[in-house]
Amino acid sequence: MSGEERASRPNSLVLEAPAPEREPLRFDVQLVGAPPEVEQLVNNIKQVAEDFLYHWKTFPIVLPQSRFTGPGNRPSDIIIAPPCDELDAAALDAGVEPHPLSPKQLHSIREKGEFEVPSRHFPGQTHVWRVAGWLQRGRIRAREELYCHIARAIALIVVVSRDRLLRDEPLSLIAGAKALMQGLHRLMDVIFGMPSLEARDLEKKIREERSRYLVAELICKPENQEDIAALAAWVTRAMRRASTEKRDARDSSSRAAPRVPYLYTTPQRTQVDLRLYKRDLLRRAAPALQTILDRESRGWFLHFRERRAALLASQKMPMKDIEEEVSAAAMREYVSRVCGAVLASEALAALGAGVPDLLAAQLRAAVIVNRAEEGIRRKLEAGLATAEARIRASHPILSRAEAWRKEKLAVAAQGLRNELRWAGMEDAANAMQGNKLPQHRYFLLRDLTFLRDREPLLMKELRAAKTPTREFVWATRIWLPRNWEIVRHFRGRSERIPTVVSARATSIVTPRSDPSQPVFLAHLDTTRTTTTRWPGWRLLNLAHRTWCWTWNLMFVLGVLLPWCSPLSLRTLLCVKPFVPDLELSQVNGTLFPKRSSETQTMWSLLLKLWRYVSKERTRFETEPDTGLLGKGLSRQANRVWNYGVVGGLGSLALLLLFPLAALAASSLALLAAASVPLWLPGAVLALHAAFALVYDLDCPDPGRLNRWFVLFEAIIWRIGFLGIVQPILAFLVAIFLCPLAALILLVGGVGWWVARGAWEAVAWRALIVRAARVPAHDSRYCRRVAGPALHTHASYQITAAQALAAVCARGELEALAAWAADTEAAIERPLKDYQHFVDACFGPFSVQIAKTGAYKQVEKECAELVWSAREKLAARRRDLALPLADAARARVRMLPHDLRKAVHASAVELAVMWGAAARADEWWAARGLEPADWHALAANTLVDVFDAEILVALEEGEARVALEAGAGAARWRELAARHPAPPDVLAERDDWRPAPGVWGEWSGTPAPRVPPPALDAAAFSPRHAHLPPLPAPPAVALVLHNRESDNPVPLDSDLCMEILRSLEDAPDCDDRREGVERYRGGGSEATSDTSGSDTPDDDALCRISPRTERAACRWTLTGRGVRLRADLASPEDVSLDADRHCGTSV
Structure with a gap:
C-alpha cells in the first residue's frame, strides 16, 4: 500500500497526534488556630488529593485525517447543483428575444389548439403549450365539442325520454302508477286495514342452514360416537335446567362440560380436524404466531423485490404487470417462510400433535381464497375496460353521453358478475387441490354447492313463509276472583289448578328462586290477540x-x-x-x-x-x-x-x-x-x-311506514302528487320537453361550431401567424399542459463517483461522531476522577463538591477544551456537508450501471473503513443487517445520505438534470473504476435467499412501487370472513346427532345457541383418556339433583385407567355436600360398586 493511499484513509494518520499531558493539582490549605490533630489530618488529605487528582497541562485536539482535504476536494465541490431554467432555455434558444413559431407549430395550433417545444435539458422530450380557449381551440377539439353536443342531444331522446316512459325511475309513468297503487293501498289500510306480512330473519336462517349444510355429510369416528351422545344429553339437560331453575344458560359452562369431538371424516375418506375452532387454542398460539409474522417479514423483501423486478423487466413486461407479479411472488415467498417457521416452532408444537400443520394449512387456505378473490376483481376490471372500449368503438358519438355509457357499462358489469360469480370459489378449490389442502377444498366445494344450488330454493321457501308484522293483545278484566286462572309452574311444566279463596294468609307471596319449589301465577285478565x-x-x-x-x-x-x-x-x-x-x-x-x-x-x-x-x-x-x-x-x-x-x-x-x-x-x-x-x-x-x-297508533310496520298525518300522506302526497301529477309531468317531459331540448341543443351546437370555426380562422391568420412566439411562462394567452418536470420535479442525476464520495463523507461523519464522543469523555476525565475521589472519601459524611477553588478551575479548563473540540468538529462537518437541500436530495437518482457501480464501490470502501468495528455481530444487529452484508450497508447509507428513491434507477425518457462535478471528482472516478460492477443476471427461484459472498441486490433495475407483504394473526383463524362459515365444533356434533337421532336437539332455539356458545368458550377438556376416565352420562361434576328425581343418565361410574401409575381422583358426596380429592398410588386403591346408588361421581 502506497503512502498516498494510506494517507487518504480516514482511520490512518501520517503523524501520530501527541498524547495529552497531565499535571497534578495543587491545593493551598491555610489553617489558623486549628488543633494539631486537625492540621495533621488536613495535610494528609491534601497530600493524598495531590497524588490522585490532576488536570490537563496540554491536551492537543487533532481531528482524524480526512480524504476531503485540499482545494476543490470537498463534497460541495464534487456535487454541484446547477441552476436550471428550462423554459427560458427552450424559448430564447441562446438568444435574447424569443424566436417565432415554426410552420409545424402553427399548423398544430390550427388543428389541436396547442404546440410542442423541444426541451433543451431533457433530450427527447417536449413542452406542450395550449393556447387559451377563447383564442384558438383547434379543429380537432372543436369537432370533439360538436360530437359531445350531438351525443347529449341524442341521449335526451334515447335515455331521458325513454326512462320517463318505459323505466321504473323517479318522474316516470311506471313510478307514478306504482305510487298511485301504493297510495290507494295505504288509504285502504288506514280505513280498513290491509294485510301486512314479512319474512323475518332471512339472512340469519340462510346462514344457519349454510353452516349446517357444510358439515351435514361428515362421519364421526367410532370412538367418538359416545362423546356425541353424551354431548347431546348434556345440552338437553342444560336446556331443561336453564328453563326450570330460572337461571342464565351460560351458568351451564360452570358444570363439568363433556368432551367435544374434533376429528371427523368425509364420505371421500378425507380427514377433518376442527381443533383450530377452539378459541383457547388460538388464544395460546397468538403470541408465537405474531412473533413469527414479525420475524419473517424482515431482512429479505428488498432483495427479493429487486431481483424479481430485474428478471421481469428483462422480459419487457409493463410496470403495472411487474408490480402485480412482484406483489404476488412476495406474498408467496412470505407465506412460504411463515409456514416453514410455524412447522418448526416448538411453542406451537407443544399445543398439540399436528397443530403446526393445521395452522400452516389454514394460512395457505386463507391466502389462496384472498388470491382468488383478487384474481376475480382483476378479471372484472379488465372485462369492464374491454366492454367500455368496445362500446366506444361501436358507438363513437353516442358513447360520449355519460348517462348512456354508464347504463351500458352497468349492464356489462352485471353480466360479468353473473359470469364470474362462482369462478373465484372454483379457482380457489383448484388451487387448494394443487397445494394438497383436502379439508379446506371439501368445505369450499360444499359451500359452492349450497350457494349455487340450494340457496335460491331455500330463499324462495323462506320468503313464502311470512309472518304478520305486528300483533295486538286485548286484555279484558275478570270481575269475579273465583273465575281467576291460577297456573302452577314447576320444572318447565305449567298446569291450571282450581281457584280457591281462603281466609288464611300465608307468609310467602313472592315467587321463589329455589328451583325445587313451584311458582304460582294468577291471570286476572282474559286476553285475545289480533294480527x-x-x-x-x-x-x-x-x-x-x-x-x-x-x-x-x-x-x-x-x-x-x-x-x-x-x-x-x-x-x-x-x-x-x-x-x-x-x-x-x-x-x-x-x-x-x-x-x-x-x-x-x-x-x-x-x-x-x-x-x-x-x-x-x-x-x-x-x-x-x-x-x-x-x-x-x-x-x-x-x-x-x-x-x-x-x-x-x-x-x-x-x-x-x-x-x-x-x-x-x-x-x-x-x-x-x-x-x-x-x-x-x-x-x-x-x-x-x-x-x-294525526298519529297512527296501530301502524302495521312502525319501522318502515310514516305514522304522522297518514291520511294526508296517502291522499295528497301519494295519490295526488306522486300518482297523478308525476305521470303527467313525466309524459310532458318525455313527449315535449326532451325533444325540444334536444333540438335546441343540436341546433345550438352546430351553430356554435360554425361561428367558432369562423372566429378561429380569422384569429389564427390575423394574429397567431403574424405575432405568435415561443413563450417562457404561463399567461392568459397560453399555458403549459405537459412536459418534463411539470407535475413532478425532475430528478437530479449523479454519477457513481459522486455517490461514492457522498457515502465516504457520511462514513467520515459517523467516525467523527464516535471520535468526538471519545474525546469529550477523555477531556472530562479529571472532573469525573475528582467527583469519584470526593464521593469515596467524604461521601459517608454527606459532603458535596463546592464549585470553587481547584474544582472550578478544572471545570473551566475542561469546558474550554470541549468548546474548542466542538468548534473544530463543526468546521469539519461543514466541510463534509453536501450542498443539496433535503428536497433536492429526495430527487437524486442514478442510471442503472452507475447505481450498480456505486453500491459495489461503496460496499468495498465501507468494509475498509469499518472493518475493525464491524467484527462484532452486535454492530450489525444494531443496524438491522446480517453480519458482513456490506452491500446492504452501502445501500442503507445511500438512503440515509439522499432518500429511498436513490435505489430506483432512472428509466429511459425520464426527466432528469445532471448535477455537475468539480475537478475533485476525478480521483473518486478513478476509485470507483477500480471496482467492477457485478453482473445483472440472476437465476429465477421463488425460494431465493442471498447466499454469503454473492451480491444480487440493488442491481439497477427500476424498483416497482410494491409495499412489503403483510399478514395478520387472524389469517390463522378458520373463522376468517372469506372462508366457509363452519359451525362451532359442539354445533357440528349436535348436527350429526340430529341426523341419526329420533330425539333431535333444537338447534334453532336461542337457549340452545346460548349453551353452545358457553360450551365453546369453556376451558378445553383433556382429549387423552388417561388418569380417571370421565363418566359417559354427560352430567356435571357435582350431580346434586335438585329436581328430586334421579334418572339413569345421572348414574356415575368411577373407573381408573391401568395405564398410569399414579392417578388423581376428585369426587363429590352428594348426600353430604362434601368434596374430597385423593391422590391414589395405584388403581387398586379405589373400588366403587356401580349397583349401589351412593351418590358418588368421579
Whole structure:
C-alpha cells in the first residue's frame, strides 16, 4: 500500500497526534488556630488529593485525517447543483428575444389548439403549450365539442325520454302508477286495514342452514360416537335446567362440560380436524404466531423485490404487470417462510400433535381464497375496460353521453358478475387441490354447492313463509276472583289448578328462586290477540278495543268505585274494615285477603276518631303539671278541643258529610258505568279517525311506514302528487320537453361550431401567424399542459463517483461522531476522577463538591477544551456537508450501471473503513443487517445520505438534470473504476435467499412501487370472513346427532345457541383418556339433583385407567355436600360398586 493511499484513509494518520499531558493539582490549605490533630489530618488529605487528582497541562485536539482535504476536494465541490431554467432555455434558444413559431407549430395550433417545444435539458422530450380557449381551440377539439353536443342531444331522446316512459325511475309513468297503487293501498289500510306480512330473519336462517349444510355429510369416528351422545344429553339437560331453575344458560359452562369431538371424516375418506375452532387454542398460539409474522417479514423483501423486478423487466413486461407479479411472488415467498417457521416452532408444537400443520394449512387456505378473490376483481376490471372500449368503438358519438355509457357499462358489469360469480370459489378449490389442502377444498366445494344450488330454493321457501308484522293483545278484566286462572309452574311444566279463596294468609307471596319449589301465577285478565295477517284487521281492532275498553271501564266504574273504593257503599253498610283485594299464596296457590288493601268504613273511622280523642285525653292527664297556667286552667280548654272540636265536629262530618260523599260518588260511578255502552263506541271510532288524521297508533310496520298525518300522506302526497301529477309531468317531459331540448341543443351546437370555426380562422391568420412566439411562462394567452418536470420535479442525476464520495463523507461523519464522543469523555476525565475521589472519601459524611477553588478551575479548563473540540468538529462537518437541500436530495437518482457501480464501490470502501468495528455481530444487529452484508450497508447509507428513491434507477425518457462535478471528482472516478460492477443476471427461484459472498441486490433495475407483504394473526383463524362459515365444533356434533337421532336437539332455539356458545368458550377438556376416565352420562361434576328425581343418565361410574401409575381422583358426596380429592398410588386403591346408588361421581 502506497503512502498516498494510506494517507487518504480516514482511520490512518501520517503523524501520530501527541498524547495529552497531565499535571497534578495543587491545593493551598491555610489553617489558623486549628488543633494539631486537625492540621495533621488536613495535610494528609491534601497530600493524598495531590497524588490522585490532576488536570490537563496540554491536551492537543487533532481531528482524524480526512480524504476531503485540499482545494476543490470537498463534497460541495464534487456535487454541484446547477441552476436550471428550462423554459427560458427552450424559448430564447441562446438568444435574447424569443424566436417565432415554426410552420409545424402553427399548423398544430390550427388543428389541436396547442404546440410542442423541444426541451433543451431533457433530450427527447417536449413542452406542450395550449393556447387559451377563447383564442384558438383547434379543429380537432372543436369537432370533439360538436360530437359531445350531438351525443347529449341524442341521449335526451334515447335515455331521458325513454326512462320517463318505459323505466321504473323517479318522474316516470311506471313510478307514478306504482305510487298511485301504493297510495290507494295505504288509504285502504288506514280505513280498513290491509294485510301486512314479512319474512323475518332471512339472512340469519340462510346462514344457519349454510353452516349446517357444510358439515351435514361428515362421519364421526367410532370412538367418538359416545362423546356425541353424551354431548347431546348434556345440552338437553342444560336446556331443561336453564328453563326450570330460572337461571342464565351460560351458568351451564360452570358444570363439568363433556368432551367435544374434533376429528371427523368425509364420505371421500378425507380427514377433518376442527381443533383450530377452539378459541383457547388460538388464544395460546397468538403470541408465537405474531412473533413469527414479525420475524419473517424482515431482512429479505428488498432483495427479493429487486431481483424479481430485474428478471421481469428483462422480459419487457409493463410496470403495472411487474408490480402485480412482484406483489404476488412476495406474498408467496412470505407465506412460504411463515409456514416453514410455524412447522418448526416448538411453542406451537407443544399445543398439540399436528397443530403446526393445521395452522400452516389454514394460512395457505386463507391466502389462496384472498388470491382468488383478487384474481376475480382483476378479471372484472379488465372485462369492464374491454366492454367500455368496445362500446366506444361501436358507438363513437353516442358513447360520449355519460348517462348512456354508464347504463351500458352497468349492464356489462352485471353480466360479468353473473359470469364470474362462482369462478373465484372454483379457482380457489383448484388451487387448494394443487397445494394438497383436502379439508379446506371439501368445505369450499360444499359451500359452492349450497350457494349455487340450494340457496335460491331455500330463499324462495323462506320468503313464502311470512309472518304478520305486528300483533295486538286485548286484555279484558275478570270481575269475579273465583273465575281467576291460577297456573302452577314447576320444572318447565305449567298446569291450571282450581281457584280457591281462603281466609288464611300465608307468609310467602313472592315467587321463589329455589328451583325445587313451584311458582304460582294468577291471570286476572282474559286476553285475545289480533294480527295484521288478514284484511280488515283495523275493523277487528276497533271491535276488540270497544269490547275490552267497555268491560274494563264498566268494571272500574261499576265495581271498583261503588264497592271497593274508600267512598264506596260498603263503607256505609259495613261496620268493620273490609279487604277488597286478594293476593296469591306461593305455598299452595290459594287466594287470600291482601292486608295492605284494607279499607276503613264510616263506623270504623268514627271508632278510630274517638279512640284518638281518648288517647289524647289520657296523655294530657298523665303528664306532670309543669305548664305555665297549670292543669286547673288548661284542663277545660283541652276538653273543649278534644271533645268539642276534634270529636264533635269530626263525628258530625263523618255522620253527615261522609255518607253524602259516598252516595254521590257511587251514584255517579254507577250512572257512568251504565252509560259506557252508549258513548264509548263513538269515542273509540273517533280515536280511530284520529289515528288516520294525526298519529297512527296501530301502524302495521312502525319501522318502515310514516305514522304522522297518514291520511294526508296517502291522499295528497301519494295519490295526488306522486300518482297523478308525476305521470303527467313525466309524459310532458318525455313527449315535449326532451325533444325540444334536444333540438335546441343540436341546433345550438352546430351553430356554435360554425361561428367558432369562423372566429378561429380569422384569429389564427390575423394574429397567431403574424405575432405568435415561443413563450417562457404561463399567461392568459397560453399555458403549459405537459412536459418534463411539470407535475413532478425532475430528478437530479449523479454519477457513481459522486455517490461514492457522498457515502465516504457520511462514513467520515459517523467516525467523527464516535471520535468526538471519545474525546469529550477523555477531556472530562479529571472532573469525573475528582467527583469519584470526593464521593469515596467524604461521601459517608454527606459532603458535596463546592464549585470553587481547584474544582472550578478544572471545570473551566475542561469546558474550554470541549468548546474548542466542538468548534473544530463543526468546521469539519461543514466541510463534509453536501450542498443539496433535503428536497433536492429526495430527487437524486442514478442510471442503472452507475447505481450498480456505486453500491459495489461503496460496499468495498465501507468494509475498509469499518472493518475493525464491524467484527462484532452486535454492530450489525444494531443496524438491522446480517453480519458482513456490506452491500446492504452501502445501500442503507445511500438512503440515509439522499432518500429511498436513490435505489430506483432512472428509466429511459425520464426527466432528469445532471448535477455537475468539480475537478475533485476525478480521483473518486478513478476509485470507483477500480471496482467492477457485478453482473445483472440472476437465476429465477421463488425460494431465493442471498447466499454469503454473492451480491444480487440493488442491481439497477427500476424498483416497482410494491409495499412489503403483510399478514395478520387472524389469517390463522378458520373463522376468517372469506372462508366457509363452519359451525362451532359442539354445533357440528349436535348436527350429526340430529341426523341419526329420533330425539333431535333444537338447534334453532336461542337457549340452545346460548349453551353452545358457553360450551365453546369453556376451558378445553383433556382429549387423552388417561388418569380417571370421565363418566359417559354427560352430567356435571357435582350431580346434586335438585329436581328430586334421579334418572339413569345421572348414574356415575368411577373407573381408573391401568395405564398410569399414579392417578388423581376428585369426587363429590352428594348426600353430604362434601368434596374430597385423593391422590391414589395405584388403581387398586379405589373400588366403587356401580349397583349401589351412593351418590358418588368421579
